[in-house]
Amino acid sequence: MKSRSRGLLTALTALTALAVLLGLAAMPSSAGAEEFGAAKHKKPPAKVSAMEMVEAMQPGWNLGNSLDAVGDDETAWGNPRITREQLRNVRAQGFESIRIPVTWSAHQGPGPSYTIDQAYMDRVEEVVGWALDEGFYVMINIHHDSWQWVMNLPRDYDNVMARYTAAWEQIAGTFRDAPPKLSFESINEPFFEGSSGDAHNAELMHDLNAKFHGIVRGSGGNNTDRLLVLPTLHTSSDQERLDELVDTFDELDDPNLAATIHYYGFWPFSVNVAGFTRYDDTSRQDLTDTFDRLHHTFVARGIPLIIGEYGLLGFDRHTGTIQQGEKLKFFEHFGTHARARGLTTMLWDNGQHFDRTAFRWNDPSLFRQIKSSWTTASGTASSDQIFVRGSQQTTDATLTLNTNGHTLTSVVHGSRWLVRDRDYSVSGDRLTIRAATLDRLAGPGQYGVNTTISLRFSGGVPWDVHILTHDTPVLQNATGTTNSLRIPTAFRGDQLATMEAVYADGGNAGPHDWTSFKEFDAAFAPDYEAGRITLPSAFFDAVRDNSTVNLTFHFWSGDTVSYTLTRSGSTVTGTAG
Template identity: 45%
Template structure:
C-alpha cells in the first residue's frame, strides 16, 4: 500500500494506546461491553457470518494495485499489471480469500452521477472473476477514498455532497456485482475516519457518522436485488480500531439490523513500538504479546462471542512499509506464528496485507521464504523456536558451551542440522527440559577466519516449520569519526560480525533528541538505518530536522549485547563527530 495517510491514522491510534501504557493513568475500559444493547450469551452454534469468516482463513490483500491513485491506473504505485498467474499463485500458496481494494477517487465522473470509469471497473471485475475461478472468496471495498472525499461524509459543512458520492458509487458497484457468486463480499469503507472541512470532530461524532454510512451501505446493497439480498457484508469499526468504544458502537449498529449476513472487520499491525522498532522494543516480548491478545479478545468478546463473524481485513507489521530490516528476523517470525495461532483460537480470519513487498509479483516467489514457511505452518499447527535465532561468539569464548531455551508450543525437538550434516546428540549438543546446549568443542570449529555468520543450525521439530539459529563469530564493533550534513550523516562502523539492534539519541540533559522525543530510542528507517554491505549507520534528514544544534550523544545497541557511545555535534546543516 501507499500508506502515507493510512499509516498516519494507524500511528495516531497506536501512539494514544502506547502513551496510555506509559502513563498508566487511564484504566482499561473493561466494562465498556456492558453498554452494548441486548448483548447475548456466547454463541455455541456457528452463525452464517462466523462460518463465512472461517471459510476465508487465510486471506491475502492485493494491495497497491487497484487501490493506487494516479494516471497509470493499477501500476501507479510501482506494482506490475495484475496477472492471472498471480491469482493462481495465491491459490496455490494455500490462501482461501483475497481482498482486492478498489479506490474510486480519480476514476469517477462529475456530480450527481459520479459514474465510475467503465474501463477501469471492467478490468477490476476481470481480476475478481479470476479469483472466483480459483475458488477464492473475494472482498470488494472502496479504499483510499477514506482519505480523500469520503472523510467528509455527513460533515457539518459538506451539504451532503460526500454522502451523495458514496451512495452513487456503491449503487453502481452493487448493481455491477449483484449476480456474482456469494463468495464475493462487500466491505463498506476502508479504515473510516471522519472530519469537517473546517477541522477534526470528536470520536463520538465520528462513530455516529460511521453508523450512518454502514446503514446506507446495507440499504443500497440489499435493495439492489439479485444475490445482494443475502450477500455477506463487512462493516468496519471506526479507524478499524479494536478499542472497546469503537467495537461497542459497531456492535450496536449490526445488532440493530437483525441481518445474519453481516461480518465485522478491524485491522491489526501489532504493538506499535515493536511494529516499527521504536522505544527500545526489539523483541516479541510479553508486552507485545499482551497487546495482541487483548486486541483480539476485545473483538472476540464484542462480536464472535455474540454470533458475528470477524475478519481482520489487514494484518502485518508497519515496518514492512519502510524496511524489511527494521525488526530482527527471528522476532518477526515469532509474531506471525503467534498472531495466526491466537486469531484461529478466537475464530477470527486474517488477511495478510501485501503491497508488493512480500510476494514478488513478477517472479511469483516470496521475497522472504522463511516468513511464508512460518505463515503456512501456523495455519494448521504451532511453530517452535529458541529465545533468539542469533548467537554471537567472541574468540575468547569459543570453547564455552552455549545454552538456548526452546519454546516448543506442544512440539518436540527431533534433530539439529548444520546444512546436510546432522549434529550428534551428546557429542555436539545436549538437550534436557527444553534447553539445547551447544558444546564448546563444537562451537570452536567455527570461530576463526573472517567475522560473520559461520553456521546455520536448523532445528527440526515434530510439527511446524524448521527454526534456524545463526552462529556468528564477532568482536566488538568499532565506530570511526566522520563529518557530513543533516541531509544524511553516515557513521562508519566496522560491524565485525555483529548487527545493530536499536539506537538512542539524547541531549546533554538526558532528554530525547530527534523525532518522537518522548523516547530516547529512535525509530528504524525514520531516524536511522544500518547498511552492512557499506558498513555505515546513517542518521536521516528526518532525524536532524527534529534536532536542536549542539552535542547529541548516540548509544548504538548491538544484537551481540554491546552498547557503544558516539557523540556528534550539529551546527546548522553541518554535522561532525566529537
C-alpha cells in the first residue's frame, strides 16, 4: 500500500533470549554479498519452525514509501533517505521485524533479460544488511510492481511471467546466503486486469506463488528452506480468498511457508464515511470475525499468518480523519485480538507515524496504545471527550467503560487523584463525573480543551479524557465555485464529526450517493485554525447542476447545524440556517 493509495509475545525480553538460544542473532556485518556469502562457512543456526519464526517476528513495522516509492529515488514520496540510524531507532521502539517493501520496475531493464540495475540491488542489499545487523527479522518483496505491470498477467501471460521470473531469480540469487532471519514475500496486494473471473484469478494467483516458490527453492543456499510468505489475491481476508491460498499451500507441501493478508478495518469506519464515525459494534465485529477466520483457516492448521500491513485507510490523507479516541479503540482491539488469535502484525507506516528524522512518534498516545496491546488489553471508554456547554449550567457527564477484564482503580487530574463518590461515581460500567468537578477542573475556560483527566485501570495504559468548553458552532453565508466553497465557521470549541448532504427534492447528494453521510476530508474538511469548512471539487463533481442541497453538520458534542447550498453552473452559494 502507498498513501494512495494501508501469539506470540508475552515479553520482549523473552524473545531476545529465544533468539539467542536458537542462534538467530544477526550476523555482525551483512551489508554486502561477501558478508552474506561468508555465513555459509559458519556453523549454521539451529532450525526453527515457520510458526516459531513468525511468532518471533511479532511485532513488526513497515518501512513504507521508501524503497517502494515509484520513481528513480527512494525519497520520491517524501521520506528521507534510509540510514542505519533510522533503523536502529525503530528497533528501539520494540519492533522485532521489519517489512521492507521494494518496487523494482523503474530499476529493471527490458526483456528478455529484465536485468535489475546493480546499484539499486546493492542499495536494497545495504538496507537489508543494516536491518539484520540491528537484530530485525526482515521481509522483502516485489511491491508496487503489482499495479504497474504484474496486473497484466491475464492478457500478457508469457511476458509478465518472464519478467516476474527474472526479478525473483536475481533477488533470490543476491540473497541466497543471507541469514535465515530474512524472508521473502512473493508480491504485494496482487490483482489482475482482464481476467475471466474468480476462478481465473485464483489460477493466476496460484501460478505466481508457485513460480516464486520454485525459483527461490531452486536457487540454493539458505533459500532451500528460507521462510517464504504467500499472499491471497488482493491480500484479502475474505474466506474464498483464504481457501484459495490454502489450496496452494496443500499443493506446495512446504513446511517453511507463511500466509499474509492486510487489514485496514471495516471500510466505512476506516475512511469515515456513511456515518461510521465511531468504532462501534459493527466495526468491532468485522475485526473479530476477520481474525477468527484467519486463525481457523491457517494458525489452527499449523500455518503461520502475518498481517503484513495494518492501519486505517483514512490515514493516507492524515491521521485526523478518524477521531482520536475512536482510533485508539480500534488499535487497542486490533492488537489484543491479534494476540489472542496467534497473528503476527506489521504496522504500515509511510512516514505519518514515526518521524524518520527526529526519531519520535508524531502521535505518542497512539503508539502507547499500540505498544501496550502487544502484551495486554487496556481499558477504554465510550469517548475520550466530555463537552461542557459554556452558555449553560454544567451537568453531570457519564461515560460507559470497557474495562477489558481490568478494574477502574482511579481517576487522576494532573498529579491529584479525584475522590470517588465526591468527584465521580461508578455504577456497573458507568462512570459519572460530577458537574461540580467539571466546573472546578475546567473552570470558566476558553472554548476548546481546557483540561484532561486520566482513567487508570488495573492493567494496560490509562484512558485520557479531554474536557472541552463549547457552544453550538455558527456558520456564515458564503459564495464560491464548484472548485471550492469555503464556509466561514466559528467552531466555538466543538469539533466536526461528519456531514450529511441531501437534495431538497429528495435523494442523497455528493459522492457515495448510497449514503447521505459524506466522507470526512474527502467531500468536506474542517480547518479549525482558519475557522472554515471547505467543500472541494470532489464534492461538487457529484452534485447536479441547478440544484439545492441541504447540508447537516454533525459535531462531536451532539450539536447539529443546518446549511443550504445552491448550485448554478460553476457558481455555488451557501446560506446559513
